[in-house]
Amino acid sequence: MANTNTxxxxxxxxxxxxxxxxxxxxxxxxxxxxxxAVWDALSAAPEGATVSVLAEASGTSRATxxxxxxxxxxxxxxxxxxxxxxxRGRTPDVxxxxxxxxxxxxGDxxxxxxxxxxxxxxxxxxxxxxxxxxxxxxxLATAMQVLADEADRRAATAESLRKAQEEEAERRARVDAxxxxxxxxxxxxxxxxxxxxxxxxxLAAIAADDDEQVARGMDEVARYAGSVRRTTRATTSAxxxxxxxxxxAAGDRGAPSPLRPLVAGHLNxxxxxxxxxxxxxxxxxxxxxxxxxxxxxxxxxxxAVLTCERPRRFRAANPTTDRAxxxxxxxxxxxxxxxxxxTHAA
Numbered sequence: 001m002a003n004t005n006t007x008x009x010x011x012x013x014x015x016x017x018x019x020x021x022x023x024x025x026x027x028x029x030x031x032x033x034x035x036x037a038v039w040d041a042l043s044a045a046p047e048g049a050t051v052s053v054l055a056e057a058s059g060t061s062r063a064t065x066x067x068x069x070x071x072x073x074x075x076x077x078x079x080x081x082x083x084x085x086x087x088r089g090r091t092p093d094v095x096x097x098x099x100x101x102x103x104x105x106x107g108d109x110x111x112x113x114x115x116x117x118x119x120x121x122x123x124x125x126x127x128x129x130x131x132x133x134x135x136x137x138x139x140l141a142t143a144m145q146v147l148a149d150e151a152d153r154r155a156a157t158a159e160s161l162r163k164a165q166e167e168e169a170e171r172r173a174r175v176d177a178x179x180x181x182x183x184x185x186x187x188x189x190x191x192x193x194x195x196x197x198x199x200x201x202x203l204a205a206i207a208a209d210d211d212e213q214v215a216r217g218m219d220e221v222a223r224y225a226g227s228v229r230r231t232t233r234a235t236t237s238a239x240x241x242x243x244x245x246x247x248x249a250a251g252d253r254g255a256p257s258p259l260r261p262l263v264a265g266h267l268n269x270x271x272x273x274x275x276x277x278x279x280x281x282x283x284x285x286x287x288x289x290x291x292x293x294x295x296x297x298x299x300x301x302x303x304a305v306l307t308c309e310r311p312r313r314f315r316a317a318n319p320t321t322d323r324a325x326x327x328x329x330x331x332x333x334x335x336x337x338x339x340x341x342x343t344h345a346a
Contacts (some may be wrong), residue, residue: 081095202221
């Protein structure tokens, strides 16, 4: 048989020779149009080239080069070596031509073996871009859970602190109430004990027919009556919760206790000395105004003597030498004394 025509996909074979050409190309295998320019650039780079290099060498766009290379790969005329790495650091793919060979007389065209195993997959899709800086859904879900847990923790802590503050406020209120109650009871004991002493002394004066002492005792009882009423009101307020003021300590200057006997006792303890109301107030731990009132009462009763007007000074009265006058001063051997400062033992 002189001529044998064998038809293969995309190839034409003649007896003794085999020329491979694409169906839409020329007899020498070069494609038409822009693809031919890409093929020329690819053929000129047997070691391989990137899409950017081929686009510049062929004078076509990257999209045209990519389309032509894909067609070459499907026809077994080009292979792609994937770049290395991932994301932004990934190197570009490298494309290389595949040399074509033919067997004489058989009419079958056998392409050359691919340069490497990667050429067998000519339709591999571009790898997914896993660029950096992208938050995965799992990471986002974890972050949201952490925020939710933190919000729950803060709410629980705030509630715990609120309860602790309420409990502490209640505890302090109970302690304050107990302290007020104890102080009020102590005040009541002091007032009643002093009142009992005054009543007993007055009863003894009545039995002794001492009219002067009886009058003094009755005055003291009347004065203590006011203290008893105040103490009773304070105790009642504490029991019912209507009181708002906290009683002062037992040693306070305002605590109810008999003052006039204390002032008279101090003067009698130092009969030769003179004192101002302030000096006696410091010793007795009482207010100077209350001590001054007590001294005026003692002067009116003849139990004390006003020795100096400015500053006001007092001493114990001496019944044998002092005679009270109507103007609050005294006459006698010791009257007018007090031209110097007095000192006494505390």
